[in-house]
Amino acid sequence: MSGMEIRLNRLLNEQSGRAMIVAFDHGQSLPMKRGIGSPVSLLKKIIEGRPEGVLINRGMLQQCAADFAVPGAPQVILRADWTTLDSDMKADMGEAYRSLVEPEEALSLGATAACLYLIGRPKATGMFFDNIREVAKFISKAHKVGLPVIVEATLWGLKNDDQKAVDPLRQMCRIAAEIGADAIKTEYVGDIEDEKSLIEDVGDIPVFTLGGSATTPEKAFESASQAIESGAKGLIFGRNVWQAEDIVGTITKFREIVHQ
Numbered sequence: 001m002s003g004m005e006i007r008l009n010r011l012l013n014e015q016s017g018r019a020m021i022v023a024f025d026h027g028q029s030l031p032m033k034r035g036i037g038s039p040v041s042l043l044k045k046i047i048e049g050r051p052e053g054v055l056i057n058r059g060m061l062q063q064c065a066a067d068f069a070v071p072g073a074p075q076v077i078l079r080a081d082w083t084t085l086d087s088d089m090k091a092d093m094g095e096a097y098r099s100l101v102e103p104e105e106a107l108s109l110g111a112t113a114a115c116l117y118l119i120g121r122p123k124a125t126g127m128f129f130d131n132i133r134e135v136a137k138f139i140s141k142a143h144k145v146g147l148p149v150i151v152e153a154t155l156w157g158l159k160n161d162d163q164k165a166v167d168p169l170r171q172m173c174r175i176a177a178e179i180g181a182d183a184i185k186t187e188y189v190g191d192i193e194d195e196k197s198l199i200e201d202v203g204d205i206p207v208f209t210l211g212g213s214a215t216t217p218e219k220a221f222e223s224a225s226q227a228i229e230s231g232a233k234g235l236i237f238g239r240n241v242w243q244a245e246d247i248v249g250t251i252t253k254f255r256e257i258v259h260q
C-alpha cells in the first residue's frame, strides 16, 4: 500500500468506511453571507462537530492550524486551486482557473489530501484546456510525494444550462478518473439510478457528493441519504452545514446518515 492510499484511507471512518466532510473553502471564490460571523469561530464550530475531514483554503488552515493539531481532530483537505464561481465575478472578469498551491506545500501545511476543480463546459473553451492540464500536472506531482487528489468534477461552465445533467456530468467524472484522480467530488444528480451509473463509471475510486446552496434541512438530509444509497463514499457538504443555526447538531445528523 502506498503513502497515497494510507492518507486517503485516513479520511474514512473506521466503522462505516465512509466520510462526512465539511467544505469551508467558499470564501476564496464566492461572496460570503453577511452576519454569519468570523471564519475562525465558524471553523472551530465545524471542528467541534467532528466530521472526518474539513476542506479549506491555505489561509484558514494557517489561522486554525492549532485546532487541527489536537488528537481526534478532522483531517485536512486543502483546496489547491481557484476559479471564478461567483456570477458577478464571471461577468466582470470571465471564466478563469488557476492552481495556487503545490503538492509539497499542501503536505507541509498538514494536508491529508488536496482537492482541485475540473469544470465542464465553460464558454471560454481555453479554460478547460488549462484546467485539465493543471489538474493532471498536479496529480502527477502529488503522487510523487504520496498526496491523494480529490477532483471536483462539475458542469459549472457558462455553456451549460443544467448542472446536474447526468450524462455530461458522468463524462466529466470519467475524465477526472482517467487523468488519475484518487477520488471524485461531484453533484448528487437527483435520481438514485442515475447517480449509481455515474459512480459505477469511474471504476474503483471513491465518489463523494457535494452539497450545493443552502436548502431546508429536510431536503439536504434527503438528498444526502439518497447519495449514500447510490453508493457515494460520503458527503462533502458546506453551506447546508455552516449556515445552519446549530452547526454541531447538523454535522451529527449528517454523520448519522453517512455512517448508518
Ligand SMILES: O=C(CO)COP(=O)(O)O
Residues within 6 Å of the ligand: 023, 024, 025, 026, 055, 210, 211, 212, 213, 236, 237, 238, 239, 240
Ligand atoms: O462544493 C463545495 C465547496 O467546495 C461544497 O459546498 P456546498 O455544500 O456549500 O456546495
